[in-house]
Amino acid sequence: MKSRSIILAPFFLPLLLIVTSAVPNQSPLFLQTSDGPSIENARANAPEIFNAIHSSMRQWGSSLKHNGMSFFPATVPKGTLFYHGTHTPEPAKGLEWLAFEIEHAEFFARSKTGHGPGGHGPGEGPGGPGRGPPPHARMDSHPTSKHGQEIHGTSKDKNEGSHSYLHVYQTSKPLAKLLYIDGMSAAKTSMGTLDSTDYIIRNISHASTEPKKDRIRAADLCEIGEQWGIEGFLRMESGFEIILCKFEDGLKFLSASQRDELPRSGKGDLRTFEYARAVGHRYQGIMGGRVEVDYSSMISAFFYPINLTNPDASRSKLPRLPAPSESDHLRRIRSDLLELFVSGEYAKGETINWQNVVDMIVTRYSDRLKFMVQNDTSEATVLSEIKFLLDLHTNYAQIDIPSSIEKCANHFLEPVVPRTEADHLIHAAILEVSRNICRTLFQVRELLNDRREVLKKGEEKQLIQALINQLDWTTWLECGKCAFDEVCYVATWPWGRSEDHTSPGCIKWDDIGDRRGYWDPGH
Template identity: 35%
Template sequence: MWIKTLYVLWWLVLGAPAAEDRFPPNANHIFNAVHSSMRQWGSSLNHNGMSFFLASVPAGTQLYHGNSSPQPVNGTEWLAFEPEHALVFTKPFPHGPPSPDRPRGGSQILLQSAQGPEPEDDPYRRGWLHTYTTAKDLRLLYVDGMSAAKTNNGTMDSQDRILFHDKFEGRPAMQERERADLACQMAREVWNGRLDGLLRMEAGFEVILCDFGRDLNVVRVTRVKGNTKRGQRNESGGNGTGQGNELRGAMLWYKAAASRYGGIGGRRVVLNYDHFVSAFAYGLDLFRQSEDTGVMHPRLTHVSSENLEPFRQDLSRLILDHGPQEPSFDWQAIADMVVERYARDLRYMTSGQLMTMTQLQEEIENSLSPFIDYDDRNTSHEVDRCSLQFIPAEAPQEGLAAHAVRSVARSVCTTLVDVWSQSDYPMAIAQLQELTNYLSWTTWKECGKCPDNEICMVPMWPLGTIEDYKHPECRDASMPNGKGRRYWGTLPQPPTWR
């Protein structure tokens, strides 16, 4: 690490072109927002989402809901994309089932085990798993990052400051029923019914759907397994107090969430990448270091309401002028190709394994050779050919994603061409290190292949440690909660859960 630091200092002392010329500000963050959208992995690392996308869930898609009643739900409620996620909400609650004025919460299962078992005659010991299919193409607003995480870490900044216009300022992060009701009121009254709900993520993706009765078809409602009675052992390794089933539920929940690290899958969600809005597009000073975790993340709490007003207006125009189902170019697929092509190469080049300038140049030439005319060298043409490799000729020229993906691809190719012509090894490594710091691709934190019974654990609310964030590692899925200082701080107590 100290060698890389020395290289960077050397590069800065010797001088370099202005960083904003080589690496346009925030193009990297918009690129990463596109790349991580609807992916559990990248959205867990970049958990303070700063962007809003229009999203469509196709008709016929299966979604799940868990509660304490076999009666189909009407009105506004939550849906999960994975049944294991919904099963969390079928578990018993300390004082009976939740009601609209006492919302329930996704981590009740974890709090429950700490508070002891339910009385054996409690009628709410076993709940119900509801399976629905969408009756039409749902029109949703996707709030990116881990926007369903009830934390003070910044996960709810974009909702509270932009979507809800500071109506929750100074109030606890747990006003989830109020957020859902306000979102649906705005969908009806402000946006002329153009949205059916919100799409968010915690440990798993969820939909806040405004009208279950209108937008869903009931497939089935099934009774879930109850807690083991006191004094009995159970197959999950519990102690007879119900904790075994609860721990098993947490294991299933996090395994299901981890299965979506690479994406929601099956085109169950389609995003409009040609038209979206992002805080990174307004020239705002966003990044702040967390006092709790020591990690830099974007925040909106320090930005004045006046400076956020253009963002709010653009969000409203997005919803009123565009639709989730309108055709759009798949910029995420292009971002994927850029990352898959260069992530391993850049990590290898900065790893210290290439010990001389000659070795480094040979490796760079291997990457660039398809774009070089060795009879007529022209570095400008080489950069163009390299940066446009994955971008179809008919791809849009305008839009946030178009500019960000083109810019990031060009930054990669320009740096490689520049470093290839270098004669100074420390300066070359410093340039490459500056590039990787700028890119901050989330793939560089992946664990690699984990054993079949393990998951690569990154903090997914409400579990995870600071060490899990800095150095994710494979962990037995039955014990996802690692040791060390909690990443999300102190969990709030009932009855403030959604």
């Protein structure tokens, strides 16, 4: 995933030689090696790193860019509420799942003898035809993990589970040693959603992507986590969830409510719509201060010299990791990730909220860039918009375009001082993205101002559109405000058609139905 260079007019070529920083006195805290992270790799993959930070812990961007390549330590504060659907009123023990949303957990509040309240969940869900039982449901058999140990949390009581229950838990202490795996890392597909989990953390090349095998994956993660000092793994599918390795440690059991066992169906049943609505409420973030991400400890494949080209040309915008047997670099990433948590010594230090920095840049430019390439936006209007964006960085008493570009590129980076290795890599990536934005806008401004240049029709819009294509921001696929009987619908595993991924839109509550077709069935 290499960023493409913008073609510059001759008077912009000297700018390519400028390498400045908002923090010139700071130097990277790491020694660059042939297989390790580097500033060069961060610059080469700058748009991807920028977008990974922008989409982190956000359902929208993580659904569109579902093949996550990055890891972040994360903390859940004391007092946070979670939900868990199961077949017993007794508090869960050992390894289990926590849902951030009520509707997500309700889907898994099923009895062992049936499909729980109302039969199937939205679109028949993960437990639908050909997909095995719900991935969070306990199994009647006793599967073993990669390391051959029987997986805890399975039940031998054949009389247990004739009803379904929704549990409510509250954290009794901060869950301070969680690992957030970005993208849609809980999606059981062979499209790349599980690459970072299976290839890097589990270090295996051929893992089943069947939903019913996810408990084996979770058991492997928790065995590895016990060695590394990780207490749980934060992932996303149709909703965010935590695989918590020891339910007895850090959770307070508040209640267990038996669910209505009577089937509900018909045109008035809103469960599918309400689940989709709940997912939509988290498009722009988990909200409620429920998760704190340590961006200053980010580990990303985009930092390393790895070929992340997707072998499926139809999905070229979605990166893929090579299998462990094909790349020594994955072992280096795994080692660097282990070092964050090794011996249980990880403690979150002072961290920079890089997502705040990225948000400032996106909100500054996203709508304005799109406005400038609309068919009915005139050259004069484009010039006026660019003047509005660039005047802050222009001293008309003594115009110095190279200096103005650097002022523009560094503007939102001025308040931050990188301290960690990840900080320096992220800073380099964001600066590269910002510089490309500013350089392009100054180039277009000069072209429109210089009437001696004969512009090809729409040349200024072509330059801006090339920038938009390179940035690839997920904001440009947002629906806008839908009607109250609609939901903005994007493909989230296991539901969604192909068009729901490429062109999300507002869907009426009674038209959601069984939307399938985008996600592969796993194997």
